[in-house]
Amino acid sequence: MNTILNGILPVLPTPYDSDDKVDSQAMKGVVEFCIKSGANGLVFPGVASEYDHLSQAERIALLSIIAETNRGRLPIICGGGKGTANEIIKNIQAAIPFGICAVMILVPNQFANNVEQARLFMAEICSAVPQVDIVLQNAPQPVGAGLSPEAVASIVRKIPNIKYIKEEALPSGARISELLKHAPEHLQGVIGGGGARYLIDEMKRGAIAAMPAAEITDLHAKIWQLYCDGNESSARDLYMRTLPMLLIQAIYRMRLTKFVLTARGVLSNDIVRAPLPMFDDADKLEINHLLSLLSPYIENCDDK
Template sequence: MTKPYTGIWPVAPTPFNPDGTLDLEGMKRVLDCMIDQGVDGICILANFSEQFLISDAERETLTRLCLEHVAGRVPVIVTISHYATPIVVERAQFAKDLGASIVMMMPPYHGALLKGTAEQTFEQFRAVGEVGIPIMLQDAPLSGVDLPVPLLVQMAQEIEMLKLFKIECPQAAMKLRALIEQGGDAIEGPFDGEEAITLLADLDAGCTGTMTSAMIPDLIGPIVRDFLAGNRQAAIDGYARVLPAVNHENRQCGFRSAKAAMMEGGVIKSDFCRHPIAPLHPATRAMLMELLTPLDPLVLKWGK
């Protein structure tokens, strides 16, 4: 079976003005820059969009703005994670009504001690499945919820709309390989994440797509396409070229990296992150630019 979901589907950062308010014009420029970077889809309101620092009213504003501005140019994934199942279902319906292509959600969790059981996780995803929009399950350490492969396979087989799996837990390649082997055609979109820090191993394990940050999708996308086309050495060479920058992003900067690069390239006016997130240390930021500049990514010249 040909996997219908492939390529690079990065997370859009949420730009703020220096006073901490939403930069809505900047948000439009972020989306345009990402589309110009050749992305296959865009994810909004995810962890790398600082979803945990955004109010419910702002979520609604951003969902409307992003879907209206993208206007079908690429598919849009709307993140809907919440501990409360009724809220997740409501968010899924809202996204669907506005024209989202997919919703992404983590299992139910709230802090370190409120974690959904396997049964509760299954029930929450099944409830969202009844909304009738494709779902991407995000298996990330942030939730602290254990999602063993047999559970994921059962969910994929029994919840029709659960089609995509973003696996970014430790040893992601091992889990992706087992998920694909055991789930077969029910695993329509096996993806990795974590800024593509394990991309090559995950592609080798059978993933068909990646959800990175919006920093350098124009450079990571060709790696995915080369690998899937059988151009293995070209993919290895491309990966080796970007890996120092990806490693610096993954281990030192996190979601602040894409905003720093976009500010440097004139995409957005400010890389402000809301408290309690600390700004990037100037030296950390300087090294990010030192690693990015020789790669000549679009982000560093898009707005200049």
């Protein structure tokens, strides 16, 4: 596949209706919001999509809706999911008909102390789908293996269709620098994680993209563009203004994403399936206050 990933690639949340069923119409609205906000690609399903709380049928139905709504405007990066190598291969094969440009595969935490087994796991998957570009996701324990940059580079070096690395283990900036130092020729680039909380540092170190949650995609896209245009001062100013919201997002995860998207008129509710902390009234007041502080920099999303 020839698409080169870059810029802001939001991980789409999964909307639910009041009966806890997947809300297909709301998912269309999320896709349109991200496209109109200046996203450079769409990621689904990921951890921020509540992947573990979706059935296979729901994941495929949502991927179909995303592809239909997107109409080829942006590249779609599919999450490979969890499980055995064979289960992930089946997930990828089911996603290919929807025009995905790449698949993100998490190195599981059971390989934290066994780089060779991690390589064999990745190699088995990648060899089964040689036509698909792979994003190796290196997440910290307990979610992922949290491999060292040298270990990740050694895996990528031996598997030519791993074209990207999403580095989420901390400190992400130093790890990105090390990965790029040891990168093989076929690697297209390193993608930042951590919800864009380290976005400027990651960009300065050479990250070609970032995969945050979707609640402030427009602001992340503006930060990215300002920095790329050489206006680092303005990029930093806007970045600093987003950090209080992102710190809350680090705790409440998808609940914060959906609360903000509801406040912005993109979603009609903030229902989650994942077992996350609940907001109390003080939390809601604080989030709404932070949104009011960001209001000069964001558009009213009712028409997105």
